[in-house]
Amino acid sequence: MVDEIFDIGGDDTASYNLGLTPLHPPYKSVIRAVLAINLLVLLAGAGFADFMLATEAELTRLGSVFLPALVCAIVLLVFLPERRYRRWGYDMGADRLRVLRGFLFRTDTIVPFNRIQHIDVAQGPIERIYGVSTLIVHTAGTHNSTVALPGLKAGDANAMREEMRAHIKQEMI
Amino acid sequence: MSESPFAARPVPAPELPEEPPVLRLHPLSLVLRFIKLLPQLIYIVPALYVGGTRFMGPILLGVLGIGMLVAWLTWYRFSYQIGAEEMRISSGVLNRNTRSIPYERIQDVNVEQKLLARLLGLAAVKLETGSAGNGNDGELNAVSLAEAERLRDVIRRRKAGLADQPAASVDSEAAVAVQEAAPIFAMDNRRIFIAGLFNFSLVIFALLGAVFQNADFLVPDDFYTSDFWLTRVDSGKSFAQIGIMAQIIGALAALAGLIFIGMATGIIRTFFREYGFRLDRTENGFRRRRGLTTLTDMAMPLHRIQAASIITGPIKKRWDWHILKFQSLASDGKNESDHAVAPLAHPHEIDRIMAEPGIVRETAAPFAPVTKAYWGVPAAGFAVLLALVSAALAIFADLRLLGLLVLIVPITAILWLRWRHHTYVLANGQLFVREGFWQQKLTILPVRKVQSVDIAQSFLGRAFGHASVVIGVAGGSGLLPLTVHDMAEEQSRQLRAQLLAPIL
Secondary structure: OHHHHHOOOOOOHHHHOOOOEOOOOOHHHHHHHHHHHHHHHHHHHHHHHHHHHHHHOOOOOOOOOHHHHHHHHHHHHHHHHHHHHHHOEEEEOOOEEEEEEOOOEEEEEEEEHHHEEEEEEEOOHHHHHHOEEEEEEEEOEOOOOEEEEEEEEHHHHHHHHHHHHHHOOOOOO | OOOOHHHHOOOOOOOOOOOOOEEEOOOOHHHHHHHHHHHHHHHHHHHHHHHOOOOHHHHHHHHHHHHHHHHHHHHHOOEEEEOOOEEEEEEOOOOOEEEEEEHHHEEEEEEEEOHHHHHOOEEEEEEEEOOOOOOOOEEEEEEEHHHHHHHHHHHHHHHOOOOOOHHHHHHHHHHHHHHHHOOOEEOOHHHHHHHHHHOOOOHHHHHHHHHHHHOHHHOOHHHHOHHHHHHHHHOOOOHHHHOHHHHHHHHHHHHHHHHHHHHHHHHHHHHHHHOOOEEEEOOOEEEEEEOOOOEEEEEEEHHHEEEEEEEEOHHHHHOOOEEEEEEEOOOOEOOEOEEEEEEEEOHHHHHHHHHOOOOOOOOOOOOEEOOOHHHHHHHHHHHHHHHHHHHHHHHHOOHHHHHHHHHHHHHHHHHHHHHHOOEEEEEOOEEEEEEOOOOEEEEEEEHHHEEEEEEEEEHHHHHHOEEEEEEEEEEOOOOOOEEEEEEEHHHHHHHHHHHHOOOO
């Protein structure tokens, strides 16, 4: 609904991420939680500004800054996580990892397994609550020295790591 | 008490018969440290102002004394060992740190002599392992030059898996002597002079500006006003009286002066950096030596070379001059991500160097252009921006400022030239990418050195159907990765598939 309006080209969901594997759905909640924390900080600032403007400077009525900010925050909190989630896509090939990310500036990266130097599986506290992990692949390239793929089911991330590790050989670097 | 180290000392430890000797840096490195310490004394000057000059002598002596004591302790507690399998560096006065670097992980051994170190006969040995950090992984700050050369030879030989025999050392020295006779590329002073002509640089003005900024208390108050200069130069007469021809001649003379200063700066800088440039072929790669005051001696193993770039320009091209750089994992300076192996050379000389890592300079295949979006999109963007800015200025300031719109013409011309010179071709297992009009750079990347491939597309690209291919290569600049800009979408996918096919 809202998503189609903003999509350039008006593509449907499947073709938006080129038919790649979507992330683990609970990742939306992770995005939402992180976003909520950031918005809370901003809202606190807006509340303070609102209070100062209304009571100290007596320029505005109480709530004339805070309430619009609150509405914006709620709108963002409702719609943004879904959109951010949909920007990601990945494909675990037999010999390569493909990661698609970004909205206005989209990047579609392919890392061949035999070019991987080492692999991290990372999990933050919020990610842990929802059982998702971030897979970070390191290459020798200066550009794309790390390729991060967030929002994988913890078990999947580990399985992907094991599979990739089997491919890492002593390379010529 | 039989476990006491004192009691145990008379009995030689039998379990470690080949414990390598513990070596220290050259004692003269303390002199280097002392000289490096001197500028720090400036920090106590404010303290002296406050405290009065009565205690100046004792305070200075005290600070210097403490500094030297720390330096001596640091020196005393810094040691290195050349073992059979690894090199060990122990350091730290209170927090001891022992780093062991296995020989097979050492990629480069570089010897560097700065001016001061050269006067004292010292050299720094820098070890590089393949780790991702940009710093040196091990550095022996100052050992004698002979020791530095010995270390380099020993480490290279151990790395190659050879035993440490005196005979081998003689052999390798003999081999070095043979190579000394025939460098693969060298530059005489004439060549360095010509290279300097192309290294036009106005950095001196930036330096002067910085000096004025910091020393403005020495400058008269009216220094920046025209009256200050007019009264001095013109003795009251106005510039307007001297006629239009004289004004033009004056402007031309100023321009010529600027060019002369720029060229002179370029020549001087180039001489300092490139003096005595020579590139040798060693058993596993290249060795480059150069420098007038700071001598650098860099080793570049062939297998670490990732890509070659050949740089020229409209003026250089007239005399068939080119610069050859190799992109390598190592970097021999904080500001140099490529290794210049030929700062100014003709194609046949470049071919000789490039034959060693097996990179081919020329291809018969035709270079393909990228889409017109590469100049059209930014030109349109600039036009819109200029239109907005000049319209705003015309409304709020002066109608004549609409003339700023003329700038669209040169900007578009530059963008168009940039597009004309951006071409690529994939041939013979190498990707060739040309870019730039004023600095024409041809990057040649053997496909097997590709680490990752991106297709990057902006929202405009999605609307017009073009995308860029960004290639991850080890070494080189992280800010400006090798990119084929704004290709047709379909071609970008094809190129990526072709780049990845040989690796997978």
